[in-house]
Amino acid sequence: MSWIDIGALDDIPERGARMVRTRAGCVALFRTGATEVFATSNTCAHKGGPLAEGIVHGRKVTCPLHNWVYSLETGEAQGADEGRIATYPVRIEDGRILIDGDAIGKRSAA
Amino acid sequence: MEKLVVIGAGMASGRLLEHLINAAPDRFEVTLFNAEPRGNYNRIMLSPVLSGEKSYAEIVTHDDDWYQAHGVTCRFGERVAHIDRDRKVVVGARGEVPYDKLVIATGSDPFIVPCPGHDLDGVIAYRDLDDTNRMIDQAPGSRAVVIGGGLLGLEAAAGLRLRGMEVTVLHLAGHLMERQLDPAAGYLLRADLERRGITVMTQASTKCIRGDGSVEAVELEDGTLLPADLVVMAVGIRPAVALAKDAGLSVGRAIEVDAQMQTSDPHVFAVGECVEFAGQLFGLVAPLYDQAKVLAATLLGEDAAFAPKQLSTKLKVTGCDLFSAGDFTDAPGREDIVYRDPARGIYKRLVVEDDRLVGAVMYGDTADGNWFFGLIKDGTDVSDMRETLIFGPAYQGGAAADPMAAVAALPADAEICGCNGVCKGRIVEAIEGGATDLGAVRATTKASASCGTCTGLVEQVLAATLGDAFAVPAAQPVCGCTDLSHEDVRRLIKSQELKSQPAVWQELGWRTPNGCHVCRPALNFYLLADWPLEYRDDPQSRFVNERKHANIQKDGTFSVVPRMWGGVTTAAELRAIADAAEKYDVPTVKVTGGQRIDLLGVKGEDLPHIWADLNAAGLVSGHAYSKGLRTVKTCVGTDHCRFGTQDSTGLGIRLEKRLWGSWTPHKVKLAVSGCPRNCAEATCKDVGIVCVDSGFEIGVGGAAGMDVKEVERLAKVATEDEAVEWTVAFVQLYREHARYLDRPYKWLGKVGLDWVKDTLSDAAARTALVARFDLSQTVYQSDPWAELSTRDRARGFAPLADLTLEAAE
Numbered sequence A: 001m002s003w004i005d006i007g008a009l010d011d012i013p014e015r016g017a018r019m020v021r022t023r024a025g026c027v028a029l030f031r032t033g034a035t036e037v038f039a040t041s042n043t044c045a046h047k048g049g050p051l052a053e054g055i056v057h058g059r060k061v062t063c064p065l066h067n068w069v070y071s072l073e074t075g076e077a078q079g080a081d082e083g084r085i086a087t088y089p090v091r092i093e094d095g096r097i098l099i100d101g102d103a104i105g106k107r108s109a110a
Numbered sequence B: 001m002e003k004l005v006v007i008g009a010g011m012a013s014g015r016l017l018e019h020l021i022n023a024a025p026d027r028f029e030v031t032l033f034n035a036e037p038r039g040n041y042n043r044i045m046l047s048p049v050l051s052g053e054k055s056y057a058e059i060v061t062h063d064d065d066w067y068q069a070h071g072v073t074c075r076f077g078e079r080v081a082h083i084d085r086d087r088k089v090v091v092g093a094r095g096e097v098p099y100d101k102l103v104i105a106t107g108s109d110p111f112i113v114p115c116p117g118h119d120l121d122g123v124i125a126y127r128d129l130d131d132t133n134r135m136i137d138q139a140p141g142s143r144a145v146v147i148g149g150g151l152l153g154l155e156a157a158a159g160l161r162l163r164g165m166e167v168t169v170l171h172l173a174g175h176l177m178e179r180q181l182d183p184a185a186g187y188l189l190r191a192d193l194e195r196r197g198i199t200v201m202t203q204a205s206t207k208c209i210r211g212d213g214s215v216e217a218v219e220l221e222d223g224t225l226l227p228a229d230l231v232v233m234a235v236g237i238r239p240a241v242a243l244a245k246d247a248g249l250s251v252g253r254a255i256e257v258d259a260q261m262q263t264s265d266p267h268v269f270a271v272g273e274c275v276e277f278a279g280q281l282f283g284l285v286a287p288l289y290d291q292a293k294v295l296a297a298t299l300l301g302e303d304a305a306f307a308p309k310q311l312s313t314k315l316k317v318t319g320c321d322l323f324s325a326g327d328f329t330d331a332p333g334r335e336d337i338v339y340r341d342p343a344r345g346i347y348k349r350l351v352v353e354d355d356r357l358v359g360a361v362m363y364g365d366t367a368d369g370n371w372f373f374g375l376i377k378d379g380t381d382v383s384d385m386r387e388t389l390i391f392g393p394a395y396q397g398g399a400a401a402d403p404m405a406a407v408a409a410l411p412a413d414a415e416i417c418g419c420n421g422v423c424k425g426r427i428v429e430a431i432e433g434g435a436t437d438l439g440a441v442r443a444t445t446k447a448s449a450s451c452g453t454c455t456g457l458v459e460q461v462l463a464a465t466l467g468d469a470f471a472v473p474a475a476q477p478v479c480g481c482t483d484l485s486h487e488d489v490r491r492l493i494k495s496q497e498l499k500s501q502p503a504v505w506q507e508l509g510w511r512t513p514n515g516c517h518v519c520r521p522a523l524n525f526y527l528l529a530d531w532p533l534e535y536r537d538d539p540q541s542r543f544v545n546e547r548k549h550a551n552i553q554k555d556g557t558f559s560v561v562p563r564m565w566g567g568v569t570t571a572a573e574l575r576a577i578a579d580a581a582e583k584y585d586v587p588t589v590k591v592t593g594g595q596r597i598d599l600l601g602v603k604g605e606d607l608p609h610i611w612a613d614l615n616a617a618g619l620v621s622g623h624a625y626s627k628g629l630r631t632v633k634t635c636v637g638t639d640h641c642r643f644g645t646q647d648s649t650g651l652g653i654r655l656e657k658r659l660w661g662s663w664t665p666h667k668v669k670l671a672v673s674g675c676p677r678n679c680a681e682a683t684c685k686d687v688g689i690v691c692v693d694s695g696f697e698i699g700v701g702g703a704a705g706m707d708v709k710e711v712e713r714l715a716k717v718a719t720e721d722e723a724v725e726w727t728v729a730f731v732q733l734y735r736e737h738a739r740y741l742d743r744p745y746k747w748l749g750k751v752g753l754d755w756v757k758d759t760l761s762d763a764a765a766r767t768a769l770v771a772r773f774d775l776s777q778t779v780y781q782s783d784p785w786a787e788l789s790t791r792d793r794a795r796g797f798a799p800l801a802d803l804t805l806e807a808a809e
């Protein structure tokens, strides 16, 4: 893995999200707790809604366009909706957020 | 005998010496330096000393007799200035001491926020006995400000309070002890501390400490000034590594050691808070004791290796029962189990991953803490007890949580019916006196006999009092997080004075850690409407449009609609809009149905910039995205029209200027027409005013969306002032009573226009409603565009990072 520093933990409010542009498309970063961050594709599997604009609750996010709910852990759509978004490894170190560059790179190569 | 020199007589070295002397009393000739003018004592028990529950003598771990009996040469009150590794000597203030083996155990230094005034007399840390005595010596009744709401800060605050001081705790994060606790537990802790008379301010950032020579006040970033005689800084610690660094030892964030506690010099060892092992630092005694044991073995030539373990935290404030252990941090595949008992103020949350317990937070009842901690440390497979795990070891096979618990837990004086001021106790009395159904309770107590929104609660009181003899008609709960309906939640927020979301989650028994996309926006509205001054709006509980102050479009861009008061504009405003449209490549410019102009297709990151440009021309947000005041449509009225009876344009502008910025359960639209020809379409608005010769006809409850409704007459008044007063009072009544996402016509359908008319006919009630509305406006009537287009806030609209610019591998 190659960890890339993408910003400070405090740049994302608790229960909030921010977006990062990558070569593999936009990635959403969700801060679910004081020291917990998840990364997934920013693009809703339904009609492409921007997930970083959604409401974050527990370890889930609700798409702002038509309320699909995704597990941030698995990327699986919840409830009756069927679909999946990519998830990416992230870590927090010394208050910085690191994302796995290989995982993003791999996707772009595929 | 080998010469062993130890620098620092703290918790770690004290334990080390015990192990060494027990195992090999004559192996080393020990010299012990300590900067503090005393020997080893139990530092963690300083808090009970501060609070008066213990004396210093009781927490001394090694006294003069002990050092003498074991031949330890004490150099207390002497700071080591230098280590000369070539000559293998330690240089103290009173001379050199040679060593064969050296142990550095210098602990940590408290971190002092370097804000202006930090060096004034009366600003202290909380680390040693001198700090503690300084706090004890403060006169009762004097004012202390504690900066830092972590473990240390709260123990200091509780101790100072017990000594009779006025105490305020300032904490930067959103809730107390945020590293160890989640918001729910943080809320309960805060409530406990406030009950003791401690003032807690979260999200409070210190700007400077004021005073002439000694402390007089603490000033916050938001301008608040807190008078203070003593300021205690408890914001964190920094490993004390200067000595080691200066001696050329390998130092990262602290002194680097291997698993045998050896530094980069084979003759020099380190132990305690001053070490870094495998990238990790240590701030609690449990791992330091393990290190001391390992180091004793190493010094005696035995095999031992240090391995960090899971840690648990408790707060040593008598009566604040909290426990936190393990890990809540990132890693996919984790699941929460939450249990709340509002009646007893209990909250428990377990985090399970791969059938193992990895973290636990508890408040109120921590009896099972060690059992959970054991499961965490041992990595026990919990799949068999998954269902009942949260009830602890003694309660396997327990029942599900009682949906009625929140209402059953209410005290007798909790107000259930707001209209008629009826408390739970009065209802229970009536039920016990024979009123065993809703109708009878209404007849005897008047509870739920007016607007009726508390009906669900009255039924629950019936059920809780009568048991199985009463079946509660199923009310639609807000969402899957609770069994309570919107009406119940609104009522309980008021009667129980719940002023934060964690308070609601806890006291009303929410099943999820922090709600969902359905309940969070509703709670956020209820709280800000009921407690405009105390509650702080939570952008994270808002739908994107209200968080970004623009309407999201299907392609992820946004629309921007500036306010045009009463539909009136000027050439300068139109020019500014045209300039902005060109500058930001706006694909569509459209006149809306609300008498203003919509710029559609603006990129998210351009929003703060286009707003700044529009602001510069005096244009503010039109809130076309909000559950709040949208537009006030007007017609040209007496100014121009040959039929106009009153100044409909002027009244519309006046109303829009009064009402803009307010949040409401659903959107609110107004219109004012100058005569019954009704060119502003006032008869299908939430509030529509039709001017006539003799005054103003105020209609309410109109709509022209999915349902088309004509307004019904609320009142007819003679003057413009009265029209404004009635309108504001109506909007405030709607804000205080309606459920989230009910337009006024839906709300009126539930409570009845008659009840609203009766309420508003009382002049005193109208005045009070208007006053409450205006109070709320002091907080919320401010242009969000101006707030969000500052350089600092604008950053939040851009991507966090752009990795497409990174060089390809």
Ligand code: SRM
Pocket: B551, B552, B553, B559, B561, B590, B591, B592, B593, B594, B595, B596, B598, B624, B630, B631, B667, B669, B684, B702, B703, B704, B705, B706, B707, B743
């Ligand atoms: C821009 C505008 C259409 C236009 O081009 O004229 C418009 C656009 C939208 N309307 Fe509207 N409504 C607009 C005037 C109206 C009107 C006419 C009026 O206000 O006189 C109505 C009927 C009157 C009424 O509200 O009763 C209207 C009834 C609705 C409804 C149905 C509400 C209802 O209670 O049934 C919705 C849906 C909702 O709010 O849940 C809606 C929702 C929407 C949303 C916000 C849909 C959405 O959630 O994304 C549209 C946003 C488009 C965008 O991205 O900007 N819009 N909408 C009008 C903006 C007015 C303004 O200046 O603020």
Ligand SMILES: Cc1cc2nc3c(=O)[nH]c(=O)nc-3n(C[C@H](O)[C@H](O)[C@H](O)COP(=O)(O)OP(=O)(O)OC[C@H]3O[C@@H](n4cnc5c(N)ncnc54)[C@H](O)[C@@H]3O)c2cc1C
Pocket: B007, B008, B009, B010, B011, B012, B013, B033, B034, B035, B036, B043, B044, B045, B046, B047, B078, B079, B080, B081, B105, B106, B107, B108, B126, B127, B128, B152, B155, B240, B243, B271, B272, B273, B274, B282, B283, B284, B285, B286, B288, B314, B316
């Ligand atoms: C009020 C309070 C409450 C706490 N409560 C808890 C708790 O409930 N649970 C928990 O696990 N932990 C608690 N802690 C933390 C715990 O006390 C520390 O983790 C522990 O004391 C660290 O031990 P140490 O030996 O590394 O350092 P210390 O105990 O700080 O000892 C270091 C000693 O070295 C001396 N020294 C430093 N530099 C020099 C020098 N150059 N020359 C000579 N001497 C020097 C210092 O004067 C000091 O006496 C608490 C701390 C405080 C202050």
Ligand code: SF4
Pocket: none
């Ligand atoms: S009528 Fe429908 S499509 Fe047209 S703006 Fe309103 S909500 Fe959108």
Ligand code: FES
Pocket: A044, A045, A046, A047, A048, A049, A063, A064, A065, A066, A067, A068
């Ligand atoms: S695009 Fe996300 S729910 Fe439709």
